[in-house]
Amino acid sequence: MKTDVVVIGGGIAGLEASTALHNLGHHVILIEKKDILGGHVALWDKLFPNNKNASSIIHYLKDHLPQNLTILLSTEITNISKRNNSFFIETNFHQTIETKSVLVATGYDVFNAHLKEEYGYGIYDNVITSAELEEMFKNNKPILTKQGKEPSRIGFVHCVGSRDRKINNLYCSKVCCVTAVKQAIEIRQKLPFSETYCFYMDLRMYGLNFEELYNESQEKYGVTFIRGRLSEASETIDGKIIIKVEDTLLGRPLKMTMDMLVLMVGMVPSAGTSFLINKLDLLSNNGHFIASSDEHLLANYTNVNGVFVAGTASSPKSIDDTFADARSAVLAIHQYLTSQKM
Amino acid sequence: MKIEGKKQIWSSYQKEIANDNYYYARSCIRQNFFPGAENMFIKILREQLNKNIFDDERQTTCTGIGYHSSIVLPETTMTVIARQFSLMNEAGYDNFICSCVTSFGLYTEVIETWTHFPETLEKTKEYLYKSTGRTFQIPQNLVHASDIIYKFRYELLHKLKYKLIHHKTGKPLNVVEHIGCHYAKIFPHKGVGGAEYPHVLAGLIEAWGGNMVDYPERRHCCGFGFRQYLIKANRGYSYSHSLKKFESMQPYEVDLIITNCPGCNYFLDRWQYVAAIEEKKLFGAENKAIPVLTFEELAALLLGYDPWKIGLQMHQIPVEPLLDKIGITYNKKEKYFGTKPPQIPEILNYC
Amino acid sequence: MKSFQYLKKIDRTIDYDNNDRALFYYLMRVEPTVALCIACGACTATCSAGNFSTLDLHKIMLSIRRGEKVYIAKEITQCVLCGKCQLVCPKNVNTRGVILQIMSFLQSSQL
CATH class of the missing domain: 1.20.1050.140 (Glutathione S-transferase Yfyf (Class Pi); Chain A, domain 2)
Incomplete structure (x- = not known):
């Protein structure tokens, strides 16, 4: 198979870019390792800050996919190499695809919460991740503790796997703060008699309507924000979680029993992103994501001519940022392919 | 868990x-x-x-x-x-x-x-x-x-005469392990099992039949802290630390505490004695104080050495309830080798 | 057996589970802007009373949520009710209202 561009990754960046590149007249092949499209967004229930259904985004993207776009699902890349000005991609179905350019839209994985040993993820029954909570929302599962009871007190721990030198992730994952606010509100809506707490280092409510959502969470839903990074969690004899944190604004240690603790896991480069960094000799940035040639001017270009990057493969991004990034990658690739034709 | x-x-x-x-x-x-x-x-x-x-x-x-x-x-x-x-x-x-x-x-x-x-x-x-x-x-x-005993815990298991099991009920005994802060908190990779969930003593409890108790204040320091203890006027500071731990482990009906650190063993033992007198509180199973042993003393005891010849009378918290549970026979009269026994406060005089 | 007379240290940990947060729930009903405080400290910086006393409104606001009643009762009487804190508050918390409600709550409840 021969093509102009191979888009690797069928998340929202890959879908948006594939459609736009096709509409600009280029031959596109989209490769996705899973058997469904939509990436992480497909796993979300409601989106911040407007409570929109995540599935509406996926539906929109799928509805706008061109009829004759080649999409290879359940397809994993086993090898990728560059010869002259072409890339040769081998897949688990033993296909070889020759392409003039590659768009890496391989996204992120959620941080492996086991690495923050002191929070007891994988050890204490009632410590879960934000991704797991979102999955419960998405599938309309009842919010219950391991003991089968409705939790009356739920804590959200910000910055798990982000802004942490100990695990060598220095960056901010950007979306966890507002996700915690969103999820805390949803818990209060689903369990009106529960108390929700957010333990944060700084609250980074940078986006449009994020701060408003934060205000609403406090005034309308009584979410309590405690500035302090959790130092440890322990399990009580009846399976609850005791947390130790400093209330840094009062300058005193604080301990509290929780029925459920939610770890706001950040973004790390996905396995696919790391694989391509390795195979294509791409440069990586401080967060081990793919480095842009220039953060301001050439955000979608990489050190390898013909390889472009979009979405969270280069850094943590929100959905809005990812779309903007994907569209800008499309322009970069369009320019590249057009100049090659001439 | x-x-x-x-x-x-x-x-x-x-x-x-x-x-x-x-x-x-x-x-x-x-x-x-x-x-x-x-x-x-x-x-x-x-x-x-x-x-x-x-x-x-x-x-x-x-x-x-x-x-x-x-x-x-x-x-x-x-x-x-x-x-x-x-x-x-x-x-x-x-x-x-x-x-x-x-x-x-x-x-x-x-x-x-x-x-x-x-x-x-x-x-x-x-x-x-x-x-x-x-x-x-x-x-x-x-x-x-303690790393050495950990390494050879299964070799020793074959030689044990007793296990950390109640000899009448067959139930595993509830054992708290306390690791000295300096064992792994400074260099987690130098400690068996790391610093958050050390395995060095937990491994002994597991191998020798006991039930390891993980209680909320497990990671808290025993309170020794060297400079905080050396001045007599400061000893309430050390005592308060140990007390916090005892209160946290109380619901678990603990039969035994084992330690690998000199200071921890000393304080977890002595401060229970002080708490018994000052607070009129005992924190272990059956409303008794919790015997505190070092890992070597525990190994020796289970291997069948005579409890008085391995020095268990040096602990201020009586070890007899533990011996009774394991099923170790001992001679009451020989505890102090014929010397005058120390005065035992009433609350601890249950042996 | 004689007493050892060790002076036990007072645990300065905020014991959230056992603290009484009735005041917070009362304020959420009568003056819900209390929840908006972000502890920025603008109120404390401008507080005339706080220049010459230990009055620190942002700490009082936090203490309300933590249920640290004794601290609030001790500190709140130092307020001169000038209202400057309300002028500077970026979150538009009705600080004067909060303070007056605290006083009335404390008077009507046994502390």
């Missing part, structure tokens, strides 16, 4: 522990507080495991207590430790065992300092040579004594 999660962490914190031929560095305070422990360690290694261990009468303190109380300079500490290594070299050994957790932490810290700041190693060599005419080599393997 999911044990699989802990096992995953334990597997990522394993360390090299030498198999034989050890040079043994004793603790300053253990020999006074519970003298049976170190003797039993040597005995178990020699008699039960057929290992070669050298007990050197020329060794001194590691200066740990002075160092942690800011009355001994780091340079002095390094030189003293270098001398211990020199003694080990002279005796023909490469594997160094510390009896004391603070010593272990300090030896590790000093070796790390020498590695990262080679100029301090050069200075130490100079100081040692000028003061004693000695030279030294860093040991190939440096471990704490």
